[in-house]
Amino acid sequence: MSADPITPVLTKRWLSPQSWRLSTYEKLEGYTALRKALKGTPEQLVQLVKDSGLRGRGGAGFPAGVKWSFMPPNEDKPHYLVINADEGEPGTCKDIPLMMADPHSLIEGCVIASYAMRSHHCFIYVRGEALHPIRRLNAAVREAKQAGYLGTDILGSGFDLEITVHAGAGAYICGEETALLDSLEGRRGQPRLKPPFPAAAGLYAAPTTVNNVETIASVPYIVNGGADWFRQMGREKSPGPKIFSISGHVERPGQYEAPLGTTLRELLELCGGMKDGIPLKFWTPGGSSTPLFTAEHLDVPLDFEGAAEAGSMLGTTAVQVFNETVSVPWAVMKWTQFYEHESCGKCTPCREGTYWLAQILERMVEGHGTEEDIDTLLDVCDNILGRSFCALGDGAVSPITSGIKYFRDEFLALCESNKRELVGAQA
Amino acid sequence: MTTPSETPRPGPRPAKETFAAAGEDVDVVAISPVQEEGMLRDDALADPFGPGIEAKAKELAARYPQSRSALLPMLHLVQSVQGYVSQEGIAFCAHQLDLSEAEVSAVATFYTMYKRKPCGEHLVSVCTNTLCAALGGDAIYKRLQEHLGEDGKPLGHEETAGTPGEPGSITIEHAECLAACDLGPVLQVNYEYYDNQTPEQAVELVDALRRGEKPAPSRGAPLSDFKSVELQLAGFFPEDDEAFRIDVDGPSQAVETLRGAQLAAERGWTAPAMADDVPLPEVEAK
Numbered sequence: 001m002s003a004d005p006i007t008p009v010l011t012k013r014w015l016s017p018q019s020w021r022l023s024t025y026e027k028l029e030g031y032t033a034l035r036k037a038l039k040g041t042p043e044q045l046v047q048l049v050k051d052s053g054l055r056g057r058g059g060a061g062f063p064a065g066v067k068w069s070f071m072p073p074n075e076d077k078p079h080y081l082v083i084n085a086d087e088g089e090p091g092t093c094k095d096i097p098l099m100m101a102d103p104h105s106l107i108e109g110c111v112i113a114s115y116a117m118r119s120h121h122c123f124i125y126v127r128g129e130a131l132h133p134i135r136r137l138n139a140a141v142r143e144a145k146q147a148g149y150l151g152t153d154i155l156g157s158g159f160d161l162e163i164t165v166h167a168g169a170g171a172y173i174c175g176e177e178t179a180l181l182d183s184l185e186g187r188r189g190q191p192r193l194k195p196p197f198p199a200a201a202g203l204y205a206a207p208t209t210v211n212n213v214e215t216i217a218s219v220p221y222i223v224n225g226g227a228d229w230f231r232q233m234g235r236e237k238s239p240g241p242k243i244f245s246i247s248g249h250v251e252r253p254g255q256y257e258a259p260l261g262t263t264l265r266e267l268l269e270l271c272g273g274m275k276d277g278i279p280l281k282f283w284t285p286g287g288s289s290t291p292l293f294t295a296e297h298l299d300v301p302l303d304f305e306g307a308a309e310a311g312s313m314l315g316t317t318a319v320q321v322f323n324e325t326v327s328v329p330w331a332v333m334k335w336t337q338f339y340e341h342e343s344c345g346k347c348t349p350c351r352e353g354t355y356w357l358a359q360i361l362e363r364m365v366e367g368h369g370t371e372e373d374i375d376t377l378l379d380v381c382d383n384i385l386g387r388s389f390c391a392l393g394d395g396a397v398s399p400i401t402s403g404i405k406y407f408r409d410e411f412l413a414l415c416e417s418n419k420r421e422l423v424g425a426q427a
Numbered sequence: 428m429t430t431p432s433e434t435p436r437p438g439p440r441p442a443k444e445t446f447a448a449a450g451e452d453v454d455v456v457a458i459s460p461v462q463e464e465g466m467l468r469d470d471a472l473a474d475p476f477g478p479g480i481e482a483k484a485k486e487l488a489a490r491y492p493q494s495r496s497a498l499l500p501m502l503h504l505v506q507s508v509q510g511y512v513s514q515e516g517i518a519f520c521a522h523q524l525d526l527s528e529a530e531v532s533a534v535a536t537f538y539t540m541y542k543r544k545p546c547g548e549h550l551v552s553v554c555t556n557t558l559c560a561a562l563g564g565d566a567i568y569k570r571l572q573e574h575l576g577e578d579g580k581p582l583g584h585e586e587t588a589g590t591p592g593e594p595g596s597i598t599i600e601h602a603e604c605l606a607a608c609d610l611g612p613v614l615q616v617n618y619e620y621y622d623n624q625t626p627e628q629a630v631e632l633v634d635a636l637r638r639g640e641k642p643a644p645s646r647g648a649p650l651s652d653f654k655s656v657e658l659q660l661a662g663f664f665p666e667d668d669e670a671f672r673i674d675v676d677g678p679s680q681a682v683e684t685l686r687g688a689q690l691a692a693e694r695g696w697t698a699p700a701m702a703d704d705v706p707l708p709e710v711e712a713k
Contacts, residue, residue, distance in 0.1 A: 003698070003699060004691070004694075004696035004697060004698075005696060006687050006688075006690060006691040006694075006696045007691075007696070007697070007698040007699075008687065008688045008691045008692075008696075008697065008698060009698045011687055011688045012688060012698075014680070014684065014685055014688050015685055015688050015689065015692060018676065019680075020675070020679070036707070037707075040707040041710070043710045043711075044707040044708055044709075044710050045707070047707075047708045047710045048707055048708050051708055078492070087606045088603065088604060088606060089604070090556045090557060090558065090603070090604040090608075091558060091604070091608050092604075092606060092608070093606045093607050093608045093609055093610075095606075096606045096607070097679070097681075097684045100646070100679040100684075101679060101680070101684065121492065127606070128503075128538075128540045128618070128660055129540070129552070129602070129605055129606075129615065129618050130606065130618075131617075131618035131619065131647065131648075131656055131659065131660065132618075132619065132620070132646060132647045132648065132677065132679060134659070134660070135648065135659065135664065135674055135675050135677075136675060136679075138662075138664055139664075139671060139672075139675040142668075142671075164490060164491070165662070166496075166499070166500070166662075167499070167500065167503065167660045167661075167662065168499065168538075168540075169499050169502065169503070169538035169539070169540040169541055170538050170539030170540035170541075171537065171538050171539065172603060183499065184496055185493065185495060185496055186493075186495035186496050186497065186498030186499060186524070186534065187495075187498075187534060188533055188534055188537040189537065189538075204492060204493055223707075224701055224705070225701035225702075225705060226701070226702070226705035226706075227708070228705075229699060229701050229702065229705070232699040233698060233699065241698060243687075244687075245608060245609055246609065247558055247608035247609045247611060248558055248561070248562070248608070248611075249561075252683075252686055253608075253609040253610075253611075253683055253686075254609050254682075254683040254684065254685070254686030254687060255609065255683070255684055255685075255686065255687050255688075256686065256687035256690075257687050257688070257691075258687075270687070270690060271686070288557065318608065320557075320558050320608065322558075322561060326561050331557050331561065334555075334556065334557040334560055335556075335557050338556055338557075338603055338604070341603065342603065344537075
């Protein structure tokens with residue numbers, strides 16, 4: 001199984017002039033998958049997505065087809081499909097360009113997925129700061145409705161679907177699926193206890209599936225190409241192409257859609273290597289919530305298994321690259337301040353923990369830390385990891401524990417000047 | 428002994444009642460963190476939202492299977508009128524959705540994009556999350572704070588240079604990751620992107636804004652103002668397709684965004700070809 005170093009599927013249309021318009025989309029195979037899907041049954045589509053091995057692109061990597069199959073086969077209550085477009089994980093910048101460049105691919109995916117899950121109302125929850133994508137999506141919905149791809153009796157199939165584009169209001173936590181649902185219900189975005197899972201009781205306590213933008217935008221291609229085609233890219237347990245967002249100290253940062261399992265060494269080759277030749281120091285494989293990697297990890301295959309085996313997570317394949325000029329404790333402090341700000345306050349370990357972690361790190365970076373602070377940090381992390389209500393807490397400790405694991409000396413160096421000198425020892 | 432308080436009824440409540448629980452001997456205004464003139468008052472709240480806004484609010488409520496879902500868009504809507512979410516705005520949403528003011532306040536104070544103080548004509552948000560900060564975002568923010576401050580005092584987070592609402596007034600904030608990391612350091616003006624910024628460019632940009640100019644964003648619609656974009660965030664776009672197109676067709680194809688696809692096109696790299704007419708898998712119909 002060898003594919004080219006870059007495999008443009010989702011990003012292929014991005015080069016076309018006005019790629020966001022329906023006329024462009026239709027010229028480039030747009031809405032052909034929908035016609036094909038509507039001729040099949042919902043069960044066939046769920047099976048197809050299962051067979052393809054498509055895994056959630058929002059960070060957790062749960063198999064999409066399996067998630068879809070949790071939706072009840074009856075329609076005792078309305079079913080909802082909710083698209084998580086609340087992209088805000090530091091480093092992650094793939095969904096926003098996708099929705100700007102090719103909004104119709106997401107809309108087409110939404111119609112197919114809704115049909116497969118017997119949903120007649122789909123919500124796209126976009127983070128509020130992403131205004132331009134919100135415009136493009138609204139324009140795409142308007143065009144699709146006029147062309148009969150949305151609304152009642154879509155393409156004569158008898159299937160009805162409405163899509164509502166919903167703007168968030170600036171809260172990272174709403175990227176957590178149950179917090180997103182609370183937010184969509186007009187409440188503070190705070191996570192819910194699971195179970196019940198959204199498929200049993202989601203939006204308005206009705207069966208709901210929440211999927212990431214990139215996951216759903218992949219669906220039309222899988223419908224057209226089939227599961228075997230999709231599996232020609234990537235690795236057995238992590239098949240398909242994936243948009244790697246490379247940012248930071250590299251020569252040519254950008255969006256590179258490559259097969260899952262590509263390594264950082266290969267990605268660096270694509271983006272021209274380290275900026276000005278200054279060596280790599282640390283990087284995140286998939287956003288700030290995924291434990292840091294170092295130059296030792298250049299050959300780790302970036303798929304769900306590979307990243308996990310090497311002690312991190314694939315996350316959103318938001319590859320943030322930092323060179324030798326950046327202080328690790330400072331970077332960790334900045335990320336921790338982010339988690340402190342974005343902690344929703346629902347559970348104590350995360351609310352209090354992130355608050356104190358930020359204070360300790362600020363103190364250390366200012367040069368007032370002591371060696372014991374490192375132990376205190378790790379102790380607080382230990383009391384957050386696995387003890388918070390949702391994954392935000394787990395994510396918050398990732399940069400700290402991995403930063404200390406690989407760069408303890410740098411934390412120690414900050415404390416050096418605060419060592420208490422013993423009387424008489426100076427001579 | 429205290430008398431048990433009455434169970435609150437849903438719906439808007441004049442401020443007098445809302446703060447009654449503090450008792451006669453407590454100076455609520457003195458202990459309140461909100462000290463601005465007029466933020467707390469005893470008289471019935473004025474309604475600055477005319478019938479046009481009320482019609483929009485009703486339209487929002489009707490867009491959702493349950494009307495409360497319209498609360499976030501509706502808070503954007505009141506912000507599009509006043510440039511912030513005022514106490515009147517909270518009362519308006521509460522009234523429209525049959526919620527208590529406390530319920531609406533709880534939501535409004537949770538989200539960063541709802542401003543509790545009047546904003547300038549423009550809102551400038553500088554990403555100071557780790558990656559942008561390392562590339563110069565912190566320097567940009569610091570420079571803007573100093574440049575827009577007065578009497579040697581730097582402008583603070585969510586503070587405004589000039590009189591809020593007046594032309595050329597600017598509110599600044601440090602923002603969390605704005606999801607444009609490959610284009611960092613980035614800033615947004617009224618949520619339109621200005622990519623790959625330097626402190627000098629940022630200073631030039633805000634100076635132009637203060638002069639009443641509207642420099643084009645790197646990615647986004649032609650620059651308008653904070654209140655106008657809040658109306659779009661509430662879900663209201665020009666009815667006329669041509670007018671809408673001007674905003675929608677604003678640029679987005681940054682070099683960075685297209686780099687991977689461009690490189691593949693140059694090198695002849697592609698995804699594997701799809702076979703024709705691949706059938707859907709056979710399953711037993713249920």
